[in-house]
Amino acid sequence: MQLLFAWRYFKSKKTTNVINIISWISMIAIAVGTASLIIILSVFNGFEGLVKSLYGDFYxxxxxxxxxxxxxxxxxxxxxxxxxxxxxxxxxxxxxxxxxxxxxxxxxxxxxxxxxxxxxxxxxxxxxxxxxxxxxxxxxxxxxxxxxxxxxxxxxxxxxxxxxxxxxxxxxxxxxxxxxxxxxxxxxxxxxxxxxxxxxxxxxxxxxxxxxxxxxxxxxxxxxxxxxxxxxxxxxxxxxxxxxxxxxxxxxxxxxxxxNTGLFTIMQMEKWIIYAILSIILLIAAFNMIGALTMLVLEKKKDIAILKALGADKRLIQNIFLKEGILLGVVGGVIGMLLALTICLLQQKFHFVKLGGTSFLIDYYPIVLSVGDFILVGATVLFVAVLASWIPAKKASEQDFSLKS
Structure with missing residues (x-):
């Protein structure tokens, strides 16, 4: 039932148009952040595989x-x-x-x-x-x-x-x-x-x-x-x-x-540092989600009052808006993953993004897709969505709204 309420709030048109705009902005930010993370990690996988193959041929x-x-x-x-x-x-x-x-x-x-x-x-x-x-x-x-x-x-x-x-x-x-x-x-x-x-x-x-x-x-x-x-x-x-x-x-x-301990250790460190830096994009999207959910709580204050009158406790109210934030994150994350998958497959087939210079063994950015990267990024998006949803969801459960207001 909590998910049903969250889905209804997610797809319904809000009376205040700015809530729709902020919600879409937050989803787009999450999608861009998700796609960026997967694409960059896939490029690192490609370069790592290339270097390992070269070192494997020599060592x-x-x-x-x-x-x-x-x-x-x-x-x-x-x-x-x-x-x-x-x-x-x-x-x-x-x-x-x-x-x-x-x-x-x-x-x-x-x-x-x-x-x-x-x-x-x-x-x-x-x-x-x-x-x-x-x-x-x-x-x-x-x-x-x-x-x-x-x-x-x-x-x-x-x-x-x-x-x-x-x-x-x-x-x-x-x-x-x-x-x-x-x-x-x-x-x-x-x-x-x-x-x-x-x-x-x-x-x-x-x-x-x-x-x-x-x-x-x-x-x-x-x-x-x-x-x-x-x-x-x-x-x-x-x-x-x-x-x-x-x-x-x-x-x-x-x-x-x-x-070659030094080389492989540095490669792994670079990959995780880039992952940490790009995760900041998702944190920025989290601020948009907090704003969108806070305004949604204000818009649905009569619904909250009715639910409480029918016997809903604070936990139920909190979970509804928590799942609303998770839906925003999941939809944005899935869109970002599909976008990243499309771009990566196109790069693998057509090599349309080229490397600068002529001294490389290949003239394009190598891409290697990894299921582990999709799981990692998906877990990161879910964590950010829960974190961003917690504050407005908690506030919605603790406030008392009147049907007369």
Whole structure:
């Protein structure tokens, strides 16, 4: 019965036109706020998914690295035990070191990753080769694949017959103040270039691990890290625990999230901060609702008096106007959700809102709709509607109106 009264007050034409205007304004404000929240959260979901996919192509599911120092040492027993962990699809051993790469008068500092033949099975780097091929050469005849930014800085090309010269630290050097004796060099050909995102493109280059071991004079059992691809992502935590027990406390076993904790934490913080800021729009709409409901209480004072004469208590009167405010919020929220859904689906299909600049992998705002976002925004709208309705509903239940007034 309370909802019936609320629905009747909601759809009926008020004697004072300003009440209708304020009610419509409050509903429109709630609809705009709801749509804005869902659209912005969906854009954040899109960018988050894009970044995670890029990092997923560059970072392995799990990485084993030393807690202290630069190198880890794997013995044959550990490798044998590694093969017995059922959720491991493949793994790759690697060696990383800073190097100086020169092409004539151009030079650039790079992070050189020496990887084995399994690396392309562990991460999807082949998918991001934009020029040339994924060829790493051999220990005696090494080839190198450059990040796209490094290639531009060196003015190099995989088609160039002129080899690149790489300089790496000389492990046997006694006098590091002498640059020539502190570095060893080698000429190698470029076979390709990859493009993932600017952070990686300007930093990394790949070659085969045998060449890096030879240049750094490192034993066959020493590596910088072990990267692992799992079969079932749902069992990632269990596999991480199995690996930690296998390798012990000297080594850290990190998931992709833990390898990039700062980035993913900042992304989540940005999303929630934007959510909090845009929720202010709904709070502004709440003030309109308070005004509309307060004026509605004054208009329906005779109805309130009749209901009280018929035996209605304060709780019933309060609930009628409370549900009236909830109806305003729900109708505005549903309109906003439908509007947001329409805009998001159109953006997904036609990409009509473009990104500025030309350095992005995509030229439009990515959209990923989430049921969780709709539930969150719906709950926020409902909370704001109840909060805004409480004051005028409480006032309506406590005031005494006379039929003669």
């Amino acid at each position: 392995a599911d799990l990485r084993v690295e030393p807690v202290k120092g630069k190198l880890i040492k794997f013995d044959s027993f550990q490798i044998h035990q590694l093969n017995n962990i059922g959720n491991i699809a493949d793994y790759s051993l690697m060696l990383e070191e800073k190097a100086v790469l020169k092409n004539g008068d151009y030079q650039n500092i790079v992070f050189l990753k020496g990887v084995d033949d399994h690396y392309a099975n562990v991460v999807n780097i082949k998918h991001h080769i934009v020029e040339g091929s994924y060829l790493l050469g051999s220990t005696d005849a090494p080839d190198i694949i450059l990040g796209y930014g490094i290639q531009n800085a060196l003015q190099s090309s995989f088609k160039s017959p002129v080899p690149l010269t790489i300089y790496m630290p000389n492990a046997e050097a006694e006098n590091f103040s002498d640059v020539q004796s502190a570095m060893v060099s080698f000429e190698m050909g470029q076979t390709g270039a990859f493009r993932v995102q600017e952070e990686f493109d300007n930093k990394y280059a790949f070659t085969n691990i045998g060449f890096v071991k030879y240049m750094l004079n490192i034993s066959d059992s020493e590596y910088s890290a072990l990267e692992i691809k799992v079969k079932n992502a749902a069992q990632l935590d269990k596999t991480q625990g199995d690996l930690q027990r296998l390798f012990g406390n000297r080594y850290a076993v990190k998931t992709r999230f833990q390898q």
